[in-house]
Amino acid sequence: MPGHGHAGIEQAVNAFSLLRDYFEGAIIVDAESRITWMDARYRDLLKLAPDFDPIGLPVEEVIPHSLMRRVVETGKPILLDIMRFDDRQFVVCRIPLKDEAGKIEGAIGFVFYDNVDYLEPILDKFENLQKQLTRAQAALTRERQAKYSLSSFVGVSDAVKELKSQVRRFALREGAVLILGETGTGKELLAHAIHQQSDRADGPFIAVNVAAVPEQLLEAEFFGVAPGAFTGADRKPRKGKFELAHGGTLFLDEIGDMPPGIQAKFLRVLQDGEVEPLGSNTVRKVDVRIIAATSQDLEAKVADRSFRADLYYRIAVLAIRIPPLRERRGDVAALCETLLEQVMRSSGQRGWVLMPEAIRLLEAHDWPGNVRELRNVLERAAALAPSEVLDAAAIRRALPQAAPRSPSVPALSGGGDLSAKLAEAERQAIIAALDASNGEKLAAARQLGVSRSQFYEKLRRHNISS
């Protein structure tokens, strides 16, 4: 029986003897939302220990998500609601208790069980929606995790194993990460995985390809534009990527292409943890982890002063190098399996069988475009293949045309002095390497075993514009 002697509460309790067949439990709280009375059946429902006395406790200590306090504070009933205890749903009804002057004395809550016929359709509907929601959320989480977890970075070679253990170590630290690797080696994929492994995983992951944004727009892109800062259609106020990435990770692809003017501003943001949107005179605190990636030789850029040394040291606190595919040919087979599956899923086609001799052929290729190129080749092979079986012939058709091994160029077989012949041979080799690497200069340079600067030097000398 209620501990307090308010008339309204006593009347309510008296009414229970009439109503008790229609509900499964009931509770009363006072004007401070402390429990003053609880039906024995409600105790059972909540699985309270026999010696536990809830009377006098704030209602949330006994029923954590209770809305009784809201009813007491607003004076408004919640006539129909659904509450979950363990795996069961109950319909609940909460009514404020007022004295004759209208002053709130507390509230009473009833719990109806789902054997009440007329509530069944509502509960069924609710339960179904709840299930659908849970399934959809689980699918979303799975997809997110599968897409970006470290396990989606496929590789069985020692190089990749070492890389992954390095990533696990770095993910939990706070410093900026610099990912180095040729084009198509999976830098963005790895950046995602680092974010996902870090304790910022619940925060946003925002990516900017520095090379893809025109220089005059980069500043607005990074730092945002204040409302009313400019007039003109293309200068609407908007948040910069720094602000959007607040609490999460900002991924900067092709950081080597950051123009010097932006580098200085960028460095300041990293140092102060504050951004100042364009046209604004206020700063905003941002908490962002930077992951940068580049396929260029950043140290060389620092040496020739096209990249600020202080910025370089700031973002290269933790550096990870993804080796090119040709340095880990042992990963090709495993990658093929994953990539073919992706191709299959995105094209809605059947699966393909990759024959062992086809794998050997793929392992022997040099892959200047790395995993992205491998994926393209498999895609092409699958599209061209007459059956589901991808054999060596199918792969050969899909591989970029190999450079002729011994170019039979008139200049080489005819007369002329040795140096002219050598020069012509060099020219042919460069053109062939560029062809084989789809015009990727870095890859072509590597294929020929010369440094980037040597390669550019040779391009100039031979007047090749790729």
Ligand SMILES: Nc1ncnc2c1ncn2[C@@H]1O[C@H](COP(=O)(O)OP(=O)(O)OP(=O)(O)O)[C@@H](O)[C@H]1O
């Ligand atoms: N180890 C890997 N396992 C599975 N897929 C990979 C792997 N490496 C790369 N890929 C896939 O290859 C493609 C290219 O990867 P990604 O875009 O991450 O490369 P990148 O190094 O950022 O390229 P770029 O420097 O050209 O921007 C993507 O489709 C990616 O999913």
